[in-house]
Amino acid sequence: MEVKSTNIDNVTVLTPVGRVDTVTAKAFEDALMAAVSTNKKIAICFSEVNYMSSAGLRVVLMLGKKITSLNGALVLIDMPDKIFAVFKMSGFDKILKICQSFEEAKEFF
Amino acid sequence: MFVEIKNDFGEMDMLSSKISDFCREQNISDEKHNNIALIVDELVTNVMSYAYPDGGEHTFSLKIEKCDNRVCMCLTDGGIPFNPLSLPNPDLESSLDERPVGGLGISLVRQLSEAVEYARVDDKNQLSIKVLI
Numbered sequence: 001m002e003v004k005s006t007n008i009d010n011v012t013v014l015t016p017v018g019r020v021d022t023v024t025a026k027a028f029e030d031a032l033m034a035a036v037s038t039n040k041k042i043a044i045c046f047s048e049v050n051y052m053s054s055a056g057l058r059v060v061l062m063l064g065k066k067i068t069s070l071n072g073a074l075v076l077i078d079m080p081d082k083i084f085a086v087f088k089m090s091g092f093d094k095i096l097k098i099c100q101s102f103e104e105a106k107e108f109f
Numbered sequence: 110m111f112v113e114i115k116n117d118f119g120e121m122d123m124l125s126s127k128i129s130d131f132c133r134e135q136n137i138s139d140e141k142h143n144n145i146a147l148i149v150d151e152l153v154t155n156v157m158s159y160a161y162p163d164g165g166e167h168t169f170s171l172k173i174e175k176c177d178n179r180v181c182m183c184l185t186d187g188g189i190p191f192n193p194l195s196l197p198n199p200d201l202e203s204s205l206d207e208r209p210v211g212g213l214g215i216s217l218v219r220q221l222s223e224a225v226e227y228a229r230v231d232d233k234n235q236l237s238i239k240v241l242i
Contacts (some may be wrong), residue, residue, distance in 0.1 A: 022121065022123075023121050031181030053147055053154070054151055054214035062210055068206065086147070089216070089220050091202060094202070
């Protein structure tokens, strides 16, 4: 799967594209772990994700734990409703920072 | 609709396009389509990952039909006896540090379904799932 990466104000913004499921979770995980090895301030933009299963949630949770252990910051931004629904059902809206936009996320970095 | 599925993750694309076709034919909304796809994905992933520890090639099946305002699905596999509903629900209130990685799939299935039932029938695992649409 494609995961776009850009740097804004010293934050690495990752934008996965398409489906995040059992088939693509490993590539998603590799991209996230590669990013955190160079920067512990990360935003994941979900605007181009059209489907997410628990395999994807698992990877985001692992990254969240890792970034917390590094005293970094992880913010999830720009989530379509159906993707947010999956995060909410898993209770992840209570343990991870979720913002509407990068502008809104800035204060957490 | 009746689909035969090999225990190979390469089958997932085929399966998701069959689910899309079914939902389109039955005029099921995008939101409900996403929920149905997610339920099937989570349960089929479980079967592929755990039902056949011998690693050989096996085939299992999914039946899916619309009855009034419900979609009824039946997933049947001849793998080792396993009831995914016996798994404890993850504690959705625990903190980031305490939260175990994994076990979320079946929790999503429970939340998205009106009813999920497991039975062991003729040496097969059978999961029946009802979803309100």
